[in-house]
Amino acid sequence: MKGRTIALDHLNGAEAAALIVDGRLEDLVVDTDAPRPGTIYRGIAERPVKGQGGMFLRTPDGSAYLRQIKGLSPGQPLLVQVTGFAEPGKAIPVTTRMLFKSRYAIVTPEAPGLNISRRIKDDDMRDRLLEIAHETMTGEAGLILRSSCSGADPDAIAEDIDSMVQLSAQVLADGGDTAETLLEGDGPHALAWREWTEAADLDTAEGSFERHGVLDMLDALRSPVVALAGGGSMAIEPTRALVAVDINTGGDTSPAAGLKANMAALRDLPRQLRLRGLGGQVLVDPAPAPKRDRKQMEQVLRAALKQDATETVIAGWTQLGLIELQRKRERVPLHEVLA
Template identity: 55%
Template sequence: MNAYQIILGQVEDRRAAALMHEGRLHDLLIDPRGDTPAIGAVFRAVCDRPVKGQGGMFLKLGDGQTGWHRNAKGLIPGQELLVQVTGHAEAGKALPVTDRVLFKSRYCIITPEAPGLNVARSLKDEDERDRLLEIAHDALPEDRGTTGVILRSAANGAAAEDIEADLSETWLVATQVLADPGHGPEHLLDGPDAHTLAWRDWPEADVSEDWDTVLDQLEALRSPEVRAGAATFYIEPTRALIAVDVNTPEGGPAGGLKANLALARDLPRQLRLRGLGGQIVLDLAPMPKKDRRGFEGALRTAFRDDPIETSLIGWTPLGHFELTRRRERRPLETLL
């Protein structure tokens, strides 16, 4: 029996999707307000002005929008290039973009300027890898130039006709965008909305449109307070960082360690659901220094399967633990 369920719905007039695991909210996607480009949107950009000392370049994206390319080595003002939105930007700031454009679908990723036909490393079965490669050879043109293809792990065991259709459609979109003959800054391809992302990136599961079943858990995310057994922790965004405070009524070293381990297990899910990233500081419950390694191991294990890049930085002189997380999502408080 599949423990996952996907629920599709709307928040106001915007698409939303919730991934439930054994009745608990596991992941959440909500489209932003207005015409803000989604992550994955592709633009023909024009280099505007470099920023000395940072190695970056501001880009014109069209429609009054500005992009920020953090690695501008070799780029000059006026040069045109294809870029893809990689994250969200705070009001008044430039959209983070990259010139390593990828066209991603459920079963494949089209990789311009990275030729070759490959299968995800996580797929170990050699017979299945050979099957997928044969399907791709049949579905794609023989001459692919400098454009490559990666077959994702989701293709494992999928029907050949479904993989062929996905490959053909994604290849067509990629070639059309790459061959666009226009000039000047222009929005060429929309990023995926919440429903498309749910289909693309979440595991196969029963789909429901009973959004009311999500509302109570969604409402709970408005509060900074999270209860995990006897422990309580508070997740509070500030302008500079995300502060996480851990409390427990259980006294002694054992109670502190227990509360901190409860935080470690649930922190990736809470940050994911709340759309939080950047610098994160954990003010943990008191525990002996000898237990720090065990806490770090639990935290590392918890983040291992999280889809958003997170780096564990380490301990501060005051005994706080720091980490950084890529800002791939908009904060839930702004979406609601």
């Protein structure tokens, strides 16, 4: 089925959103009991971690860990924002550099200045956006206008900016001294509206996942093995320490079998990690291929990661010929959500 579809539904009673492009599942967000990224707390500093330059904070949802602690002392209240999901048994990762995100605008209280997405190339459009921003912005906070502003209604953009400016001012004006949740992060349905901004058919009626085949696609994601074009396969298996990815050529015995399997796997790897909610250290064991093919494989992987919103760093090749990645933990692993 051609085209883009956004399905908003529930899985096991939890809010969920799916993005389907040309009949293939491109993204999936499922709500959990864990604190959502974007949540803002008034936290209370508890104890520093000597040698690591960090400090544990008390929040309504448990212990949080902050890396930047210069000038911070135990017992001091401060505003922090959740940056990702914590691994089991670990503290919630937080930062003091808060972002207030919406569909068109991101307000950055700690980073003054006005920036427009580089994806907007049209000079006239950029000039119009600058005018809207200058007319709407108040205070000293910074502003980022997102690529979704291209072709959007100017009034909607101005309203979005104003809403985020007011929200940031309200939160930053907090003067309390006890641990409290000041702002909940966006749930899956709000995230779909905020992040999946390209034109798409929207299905919000109950049962949309079943109508669009999302449930069958989820069943396929329960398996660690991903079939690749040409007969190869890729196995993605999370462990406590890292995510192991093994690429195999299958029944293809041609001289270029390794390169073909690796290229197909690396093109699809960011999508598979995104759908499975996997992050942290990722080690990829490519199918056998000459060293001269490594540059080409890296180019394919970089191009695929460029289309993925999750921050991922290619650390390089290990001495054993593995590709090492470091990926931000932005979601709870799917196998935990579906358990």
